[in-house]
Each structure stands twice: as C-alpha cells, then as structure tokens.
Amino acid sequence: MKEKNASRGPLLIKNVLVEGKPNDIFVDDTGTIAAIGEGIARTCREDAAISIDGNGDLALPGMVNTHTHAAMTLLRGFADDMPLQAWLSEKIWPLEAHLTGDDVYWGTKLACLEMIKSGTVAFNDMYFFMEDAARAVDEMGLCAMLSYGFIDLFSDEKREAECRATERLVAALSGMQNPRIRPAVGPHAVYTVSPKGLRWLSEFAMNEKIGIHVHLSETEKEVSDSVSQWNKRPVRILDECGILTPRTVAAHCCWLDREECTLLARKGVHISHNPASNMKLATGRAMPYHWLREDGASVTLGTDGCASNNNLDLFEEMKTAALLQKHAWNSQTLLPATEALGMATSAGARALGFGKGILAVGEPAHIILVDS
Structure with missing residues (x-):
C-alpha cells in the first residue's frame, strides 16, 4: 500500500x-x-x-481513526493480560503521571508515522499535553481532532483545574488556524468525571461549536457501578448532562441496551467501534452493531491506544470488526466488508468534520x- x-x-x-x-x-x-x-x-x-x-x-x-490515544505508542506492550480497571489504575495511570510534553510530542509523532504507513489520514485523539501533540500532527501532515482528557475524580478543586486546562487547549488550537487540526473537549468517562464537569464541558463545547470525545459503556462494571452510584446507566447520565450531541464521538459502547442504541441514533451521536482493544481487555460483549445499524446510527472505527491494541492499523481493525461482530452475534452476514470500509472512511470523516470521506x-x- x-x-x-x-x-x-x-x-x-x-x-x-x-x-x-x-x-x-x-x-x-x-x-x-x-x-x-x-x-x-x-x-x-x-x-x-x-x-x-x-x-x-x-x-x-484515506482511513479515519475515530478513537485513539496517539502518544500511547510509548506504552505499547507495557501492561497486558489485565482487566480494564486494574490495567488503568495499577499500570497505565501511574506511568502516565510521569510523562512530559516532550514524551507526548515524540509518542504522537511515532503514532502519526504508524498511521501514515497503514493508510490513515485523520484521527480523534484524547490525551494530555495536547499542544505538544498538535505540534507533532502539524509537522506530520495528518488531520486530527484533539481533546484534553478531562478527569476531575468528583473533586471541585480538580474540576476547576481541568476546566482551565480545557480552555487553554482550545484557545491554543484555535489560535493555530490550521484547518487540519480541530479542538474538542474530552470527558474521559462517567466514572472519572462528575456530573458538574460533564455539564460544564457540554456548555463549553456548544458555545465554542466544537466536538466532544468520550468513553461510554465500555465494560459491564462501568454500567453496574453507575447504576449502584447514581441509579442511572452511563448513557442516561451523559444525556442528562448534555453530552450526547451530533458533535459527539462515543468510544466502545459495548454494553448498550436496545433502547440506548435508539437514543444514541436519535441524538446523532457517532459511535466508535474498537474491537481489538475490547477483546484484549475482555470487555465481555461486542458493541451491538446490528441494533445501531437498524436505528440508523453513525458507526465508525477506532483502534484505541497502542497500549490496548497493540497497533494503529485500521485495515487490520476492519477485519477484526467484521469477524468479531459475526462471531459475537452469531450472524454470518453481519458487518460485510463494504460496511466495514465505510466505517473506516466516510463515517469517520463525517464524524470528525474532515469532509465526506469519499473520492x-x-x-x-x-x-x-x-x-x-
């Protein structure tokens, strides 16, 4: 290629x-x-x-990767064979606490090279030190939607700091006046961001007319913990906080129920399917593509970060998605190659606002x- x-x-x-x-x-x-x-x-x-x-x-x-953490090329193979929550809290987050802007710059630059080699022209990235990531994207010539990973851990003090960090990034990226680089907000997930933080991000994104990038219903534990803590499933929390919009990309969505698929489609949310990452971290259920397709939802394709994939190759991800959907939902005809290609091209380009993804x-x- x-x-x-x-x-x-x-x-x-x-x-x-x-x-x-x-x-x-x-x-x-x-x-x-x-x-x-x-x-x-x-x-x-x-x-x-x-x-x-x-x-x-x-x-x-060109391929469009709608969910990744580009600089995690530096963490490829660092932590394997672990459940998601332990993987994050015991391995990934402690190591990320030591990363610098220079680390993120070089990790993102390596990710861009890897994506170029496998035909990817645009990607949706949530991480830290994103001004350094933007510099790498600018130099490498790709298109990217970049968001700061907002995690307030239900602390008022931490929330204020995360709001200011988000504002600084959006101002910096807007100031670049580079049509290839688009800012977004990045609420990490309902288990790391308070409802107050989610509402602030929703209002800020609406006022700035920018996108939203969020993890949603990745594991059964995420859903059950949400019900235990709030008596609400994650989709309902995001909806009540204004996060579900036509500018939103929701990654994973493995544990959606039937009604949630209908709601996401009605809200115009773009879903990012990440099959390799979901299998590596044993999320226990494949994203219900058949329900989302029946409801007319926009379904795209992502790799997640290299630490949980372990690569950024969307051609490989298309094959993995098609095989996983057939196996998980016992349907030989589910997700044919033409639909997988559309997820990786036209659907992704529309989700990120980089054209229609067609020739x-x-x-x-x-x-x-x-x-x-």
Whole structure:
C-alpha cells in the first residue's frame, strides 16, 4: 500500500482504479479533488506540479481513526493480560503521571508515522499535553481532532483545574488556524468525571461549536457501578448532562441496551467501534452493531491506544470488526466488508468534520493507493 502527499501544488494521479474502473485524479493546489475521469492525464498533465503513475493501484479514501490515544505508542506492550480497571489504575495511570510534553510530542509523532504507513489520514485523539501533540500532527501532515482528557475524580478543586486546562487547549488550537487540526473537549468517562464537569464541558463545547470525545459503556462494571452510584446507566447520565450531541464521538459502547442504541441514533451521536482493544481487555460483549445499524446510527472505527491494541492499523481493525461482530452475534452476514470500509472512511470523516470521506470532485484529496 502506498500513500501520497498532495500538499505541494497541483497533483495528477494517473492510471488508478476508482470504484473498480480505470481513472485519473487531478488535485488542485488547495488539496481538493478537481477532476476524476479516464483520460484526464492528457488534459491536466501540464497543470500538475507533481505527477504520479498509480500503475493500476486501487485509489481509496484515506482511513479515519475515530478513537485513539496517539502518544500511547510509548506504552505499547507495557501492561497486558489485565482487566480494564486494574490495567488503568495499577499500570497505565501511574506511568502516565510521569510523562512530559516532550514524551507526548515524540509518542504522537511515532503514532502519526504508524498511521501514515497503514493508510490513515485523520484521527480523534484524547490525551494530555495536547499542544505538544498538535505540534507533532502539524509537522506530520495528518488531520486530527484533539481533546484534553478531562478527569476531575468528583473533586471541585480538580474540576476547576481541568476546566482551565480545557480552555487553554482550545484557545491554543484555535489560535493555530490550521484547518487540519480541530479542538474538542474530552470527558474521559462517567466514572472519572462528575456530573458538574460533564455539564460544564457540554456548555463549553456548544458555545465554542466544537466536538466532544468520550468513553461510554465500555465494560459491564462501568454500567453496574453507575447504576449502584447514581441509579442511572452511563448513557442516561451523559444525556442528562448534555453530552450526547451530533458533535459527539462515543468510544466502545459495548454494553448498550436496545433502547440506548435508539437514543444514541436519535441524538446523532457517532459511535466508535474498537474491537481489538475490547477483546484484549475482555470487555465481555461486542458493541451491538446490528441494533445501531437498524436505528440508523453513525458507526465508525477506532483502534484505541497502542497500549490496548497493540497497533494503529485500521485495515487490520476492519477485519477484526467484521469477524468479531459475526462471531459475537452469531450472524454470518453481519458487518460485510463494504460496511466495514465505510466505517473506516466516510463515517469517520463525517464524524470528525474532515469532509465526506469519499473520492469525489470538491472533496479533500485524502487519497491512498492500495496495491491491486
């Protein structure tokens, strides 16, 4: 598989397959697809600063990873064979407490390289020292929605500090004026963020017109603990706090019930399926794709961080998702390859606001070439 950078002036990609048919693609100097068609190479070659012969390769929209923690490339293989809560509290969080901005910069840069090598052009990232992450993304040329992982642990003092950190990040990213980098808010989960914190994030995101990135109903314990503490399931808490919006990406969603799938679809929430991570951490249930699809929900694909996957390859994740759904729900026809590809491309691009994720005139030239 080969990925091409179309950022250095008009680009002509000739001799490729688009939807199975021979075509050429012309990209203008704004990085937008200007023309697709057979024989375009003859009329556009003099206008192109760069010309690429695709040699009959398949042209596809670039992959979009809707849930990851990019800098966790540094934690790959650090903690395996553990339940989620122990994995977080005993291994991941103590180590993350020692990370620096420089660590996050280099970890994110490594993640970008890994994603580029496997055809990913955009990703949704929640972590810490996100101004350093943004610098890495800017240098590597990818698109990203970046959020600070907001964790107040139900402390008023901690909540105020997290609010200020969120405000600083959004101001910094907005000040970059880089269309490839979009700010979002990142409430970690209902078990780490207070209802007051969730409501503040909802109002802030609405006022700033930015996205929301949250973990939701990843494990049975998350749901049962929520019911024990609040007498409410996580979906209801997020709904009451204003977190469920058309700008929201909710990761995992393994333990949704039927009514919650309907609610998420009605609210326009984008779901991020993370099958490899869910299997590694033994969440005990696959995301109910069949219910979400029946309700018309937007379902996308993510890898989670390298510490729980252990890679960022969305081609591998597409296969894993299709196999897991078939096995978990005993349906040979569930999640065919065409739908898995749509999750990893068009659905993800729409969820993050980076075009429609298709190869069409007027769309961003997020193009990858796959050996045919």
